[in-house]
Structure formats: C-alpha cells, structure tokens
Amino acid sequence: MRKLLFNMKNDDVGAIGIGAMIVLIAMILVAGVAASVIISTSNALQSQALKTASETTREVSGGINVFSIIGSVNVTGNESTGYTYNNISCLAITVEGRAGADRIDLNNTYILISDGTTKALLTYEYGNDTTNFFNNSVNGDLFDAILWENLSKDKFGIGVLQDYDGSMNSQYNPALNRGDKACLYIYCDTNGTFGKQLETRIDVFGEVIPEIGAPGVIGFTSPMSYFDTIYILQ
Numbered sequence: 403m404r405k406l407l408f409n410m411k412n413d414d415v416g417a418i419g420i421g422a423m424i425v426l427i428a429m430i431l432v433a434g435v436a437a438s439v440i441i442s443t444s445n446a447l448q449s450q451a452l453k454t455a456s457e458t459t460r461e462v463s464g465g466i467n468v469f470s471i472i473g474s475v476n477v478t479g480n481e482s483t484g485y486t487y488n489n490i491s492c493l494a495i496t497v498e499g500r501a502g503a504d505r506i507d508l509n510n511t512y513i514l515i516s517d518g519t520t521k522a523l524l525t526y527e528y529g530n531d532t533t534n535f536f537n538n539s540v541n542g543d544l545f546d547a548i549l550w551e552n553l554s555k556d557k558f559g560i561g562v563l564q565d566y567d568g569s570m571n572s573q574y575n576p577a578l579n580r581g582d583k584a585c586l587y588i589y590c591d592t593n594g595t596f597g598k599q600l601e602t603r604i605d606v607f608g609e610v611i612p613e614i615g616a617p618g619v620i621g622f623t624s625p626m627s628y629f630d631t632i633y634i635l636q
Contacts (some may be wrong), residue, residue: 425451458570463617464503466511466578470496471636474545475628476599478593487600492550493588495633496563497618499578505569506578506612513558515608515620520596524588527557528573535559536573540585545632550589559587562621586610602623606635617633 421503476491495513513524527535530609537547540561547561562570564583572575578584590600599605600623610618 423590425486446609464612464613465500465502466506466610466618467498467500467622468495468618468636470499470634471620471631472496472544473600473624473635475631475633476629483635487630489590489601489628490624490633491589491591491594491599492545492546493531493590493600494561495582495586495620496583496587497586498583500615502613503578503580503615505620508560508570508576508578508584508586508616509574510613512611513588513608513620514611515588515595515602515606516597517604517606520557522595523589524556524558524595526560526576527554534577535562538565538571538573538576544585547585548587552593553587554588555589555593555595556587591633602628603625 416607453609465530472494473490474492474494476488477485478488480486496621508526511526513522515524534549534552535557537558540547544561546614550559553559560570560573560576562582562584564575564581565579567579569579570582570584576584588595590596592598596632603626604624606620606622606624608620610620620636624635625633
C-alpha cells in the first residue's frame, strides 16, 4: 500500500481532491433542494391545515336550529252555521342560528321537506310588495304576517320575530345573526308545496339547510284529528 501511495503523481492526487469536492458540492446542492421542497411542502400543508380547521369549526359549531314548527288549520263556516276544521294549510317554522354560527344569509338557505308522497326543495321568494312574502316585524297573529296564497309551491316566506341589529330589515338580503329569530312560512294547499293540505296522521320530515353549517331538522307527525285552529307540531 505504501508503494502504491508513493508512486502516485501529484496530478492524480489533485484530480481525486477535485472529484471529492464536486461530489460534496453536489450533495450540498441536493440537500438544499430537498430541504427547500420539504419546507415549501410543510408551509403548504400548514396553510391547508389551518384553512381546513377553520372551515371544519364553522361547519361543526355553526348552522341553523329549528326549535318550533306550528301548523294552522283551514277553518270554514261561521258561528251560525258552525265551523268545519279541515286540514293544515300553513306551516310556520321558527329558526335561529346555532351558538357558533356566523351570519346566515336566508337568501341562500333551502328547505328540503317531504310528506312521504311529495318531496320539495324550497327557496326564499321575495317580490316588489313586501307584504306578499316578507314581514320584518311580526306582531299579533303569526299567520297574518304574509299573504300565503301568493307563495309558490317551491318557495317560502319570511317573518322576522326578533332582530336587534336590523340585519333582517331588508327583504332582499335578510341575514340571521346571533340572537335573531325568524319564521319560515310554507303554504300547504292545492297550489302549495304538497299540492294539497296536510291531512291527519302524516309523517313530515326534512331539513332547513343553510349555506354553511349544520342543517336544522324537521320531523313531526300531524295530529290524529283536527278540532282546533293552531297546532304545535314540533
């Protein structure tokens, strides 16, 4: 071994040194590129994780809550001839935002509802006459707030029950904030959502679906008989 080392020329030793240096520089460059890729990927993953966490929090903690559904029975007759209690012709679904909900745009809120025979997807309807589909201050009779007959079968109306900050004053952009309460009106008649009034012993189910967050659940069975005007269904 000593003989071999002794016989190596100076040029050969220099070539080996330059080769080692080139390999070292190449390794450093590769390591730098790899580190840059890792850091870039880590930053992208961190940004995506933060965005996903924020969206998940909004979806889980936010949404809309259905805490009351009231039905109004169509009553015909008078005191002299007597009253006839027909079937439910109007539904008032009272909603509010969940505890962690952001501002809920009712323009982009949907009602998916079924009576077991008909399944309907309803959106908010507004018109030039605010009394047709929208009432920003419901007082007195809950079912006198809008003109029911003007509601289309695939539309719902809105009545504002509580709105401290005025976020639902405008019929064109009603927004449900924390602490606000509103009624979503559905017309059930020949020209209404189900194409008929809601008869007795009918299972009704569905959801009130906001743009962001968990939906509010609709689920009730109509009474076994009708002998009064107003019924709390859920």
